Amino acid sequence: MEEVVSFHHVHKTYKNFLLRDVSFSVKKGFITGFIGPNGAGKTTTIKLMLDLVKPDSGEINLFNQTYQSNREEIKQRVGVVFSEHHLYQHLTIEKMKKVVSNFYSKWDDDRFEHYLKQFNLRPDQKIGQLSKGMGMKLSIAIALSHHADLIVLDEPTSALDPISRREILQLLMDVIQDEEKAVFFSTHITTDLEQIADYILFLHNGTVLLHDEKDAILDQHFIVRGATDLLDSDTRKLFLQVKETSFGFEALTNQASLVRRLMGDEVVMEKASLEEIMVYTIGDRSEIR
Numbered sequence: 001m002e003e004v005v006s007f008h009h010v011h012k013t014y015k016n017f018l019l020r021d022v023s024f025s026v027k028k029g030f031i032t033g034f035i036g037p038n039g040a041g042k043t044t045t046i047k048l049m050l051d052l053v054k055p056d057s058g059e060i061n062l063f064n065q066t067y068q069s070n071r072e073e074i075k076q077r078v079g080v081v082f083s084e085h086h087l088y089q090h091l092t093i094e095k096m097k098k099v100v101s102n103f104y105s106k107w108d109d110d111r112f113e114h115y116l117k118q119f120n121l122r123p124d125q126k127i128g129q130l131s132k133g134m135g136m137k138l139s140i141a142i143a144l145s146h147h148a149d150l151i152v153l154d155e156p157t158s159a160l161d162p163i164s165r166r167e168i169l170q171l172l173m174d175v176i177q178d179e180e181k182a183v184f185f186s187t188h189i190t191t192d193l194e195q196i197a198d199y200i201l202f203l204h205n206g207t208v209l210l211h212d213e214k215d216a217i218l219d220q221h222f223i224v225r226g227a228t229d230l231l232d233s234d235t236r237k238l239f240l241q242v243k244e245t246s247f248g249f250e251a252l253t254n255q256a257s258l259v260r261r262l263m264g265d266e267v268v269m270e271k272a273s274l275e276e277i278m279v280y281t282i283g284d285r286s287e288i289r
């Protein structure tokens with residue numbers, strides 16, 4: 001399977017933050033969802049991916065090339081959407097298009113017009129007068145109008161109403177239909193990823209906690225509930241985190257089949273959502289720290 005992005009042991013240090021030994025890949029033809037709590041390092045990772053900041057060590061490849069050797073070609077092949085759009089407020093959409101289209105050799109006016117229509121945007125509208133959601137849609141329209149092979153989005157749906165969100169999610173699914181492109185998409189709305197992501201990358205405190213196919217992650221992780229007397233030093237090892245109350249325990253496991261075999265009917269097991277996986281896993285880590 002072709003890798004569009006690969007990070008190999010990437011480190012980046014800020015005064016109060018360390019991105020540590022980050023390795024992952026983004027595959028062509030798939031949507032990779034990028035999750036992690038506030039301050040996990042998601043935007044830093046995206047900026048590294050886009051060459052907006054440089055790593056201290058490690059290697060970053062896009063399309064099997066490095067920015068050092070092929071910066072211009074890589075930039076042409078990437079479409080970017082940030083949560084706050086960086087478009088010129090005083091310009092109309094039409095004028096903004098003229099600025100941006102000059103930058104991209106494969107800019108496609110017809111495609112851009114198609115997206116404007118789809119998003120109910122007019123070329124004569126001033127960017128400063130667009131709502132947050134409309135601004136986001138314009139950024140997405142721009143990112144999708146130069147035949148990019150990789151679309152990188154940093155929290156694109158957080159400002160959108162549920163209807164627009166669905167529209168954008170559908171659009172991202174359409175983008176990967178021809179299996180020629182890859183989408184990398186950070187968000188706090190984990191239910192969006194349950195709908196559309198093929199792979200999940202989960203970052204916490206600057207390290208990768210999980211990177212796998214979404215279905216594999218959801219198949220492995222279960223919330224288990226049972227009586228506290230089932231817990232001993234051995235059975236506790238089956239769980240990533242255990243919460244105990246006077247009614248019993250509730251725990252997250254990533255060894256569902258083993259729990260089923262060992263505890264069987266004595267416990268109730270329910271598939272964990274991505275949100276539960278995040279919350280339980282992070283709880284565990286912060287206790288260790």
Ligand SMILES: Nc1ncnc2c1ncn2[C@@H]1O[C@H](COP(=O)(O)OP(=O)(O)OP(=O)(O)O)[C@@H](O)[C@H]1O
Pocket residue numbers: 014015016017036037038039040041042043044045
């Ligand atoms: N230029 C910088 N200089 C110093 N520290 C920085 C810089 N950029 C980011 N940081 C720090 O790095 C850490 C990770 O920030 P980052 O924006 O990557 O997190 P995030 O996962 O995107 O968070 P959120 O979900 O809140 O957007 C934070 O503690 C932040 O303060």
